[in-house]
Amino acid sequence: MFTLNKSILLVLFLLPFSVFSQQTADNQAGTSAFISDSLFAYIHSGPGKQYRIVGTINAGKSITYIKQDDESGYAQIKYDDDKTAWLPKEYVSFTPSLANQLEQLKTDYANHSDIVAKLQQQRDSLSAELSIAINERQLAQEQLEQTQHTYTLLKERLDTTQSSIWQQPMVLGSLILIIGLIFGLLLPIIIPSRKNKDRWM
Template identity: 35%
Template sequence: MHKLRHICFALLSLSFAASTHADETRYISDDLTTYIHSGPGNQFRIVGTLNSGEQVALLGVNDSTNYGQIRDGKGRTAWIPLDQLSDQPSLRVKVPSLEQQVQTLTQKLATIDADWNRRTADMQKKVAENDSTLQGLRNENQGLKDQLTVARKKADADAVQLDDKQRAIIMQWFLYGGGVAGVGLILGLLLPHIIPRRKRDNRWMN
């Protein structure tokens, strides 16, 4: 009877300790497959096993035995040493998440690489177009320079021809003026001899 009272008191204490903790998510450590017990100690009956990485809910803690009361994914309630629980997701949970992140990052990198290649191609195309436009402007500028050189040579030739024509006209006027002066001089010399002779001839006839 006395022993039964102690057992009831211990169960009440355990129940009280378990009720003071809210449910918390924990994970079975990655490096083991652990046994779960019906009570907070290895002296209690084993009621099953949990594989490493499984997620469980921590219902309470027995500080005296350092055991925690858990509920697994199958709905079983049992006890397990606290050192076999972790508050971080196990590799069993992390690996698929990490693989998904790697896949997502790989896709982003592929997209970035494709976008970078597209932008590079666009820039190269624009540079080539600008080079072509620049070369066209250079060719046009050189053509204008050539036309200007030809025009200047033609203008110089026209100026030379104009000078020759002006000299020819001046020479023609000079010759014409000299001719007129010469004719006038001759007439001036001849007329005095011609006119008086006629007058004398007329006077004898009268």
């Protein structure tokens, strides 16, 4: 009696796990899968070793998981687009094999290396352009300072020249002479007109 009760309890305990396993397998039906990391696996025409071997399938090959037979522990797969076969379910993995992961990592590394190389080229190009721009800015600043210095010198010379012109004796003498000539020309015109007026009176 105790043995019977123990067997019933064991069945009741394992039943949820069996149902959960069946539901998980059903949910994964039709999803992409891979052959696990064995060298190769024999594939059969039915769910069990008693069925005819229809070939082998290499490790890492991409397949489509169809369904699972819980009694035999075999899974039905689809490979090479339209072929179906059975093999032990432990050979089916829903994550890429190490070989596929390694190839993907190599591809990703090559792509990232190309991206890094392009970014380094862009960085070098931008650094060269920045260096040229800095040199041009420095040259323009030097030219501006030189122009400002030349302007200051010319302004000082102009101011000195203008003040020295009026201080030169010849310039002052010429100015006095011109004023005297103008006055000399205007004076006879003014004086005779006054004399003529006195005579008629």
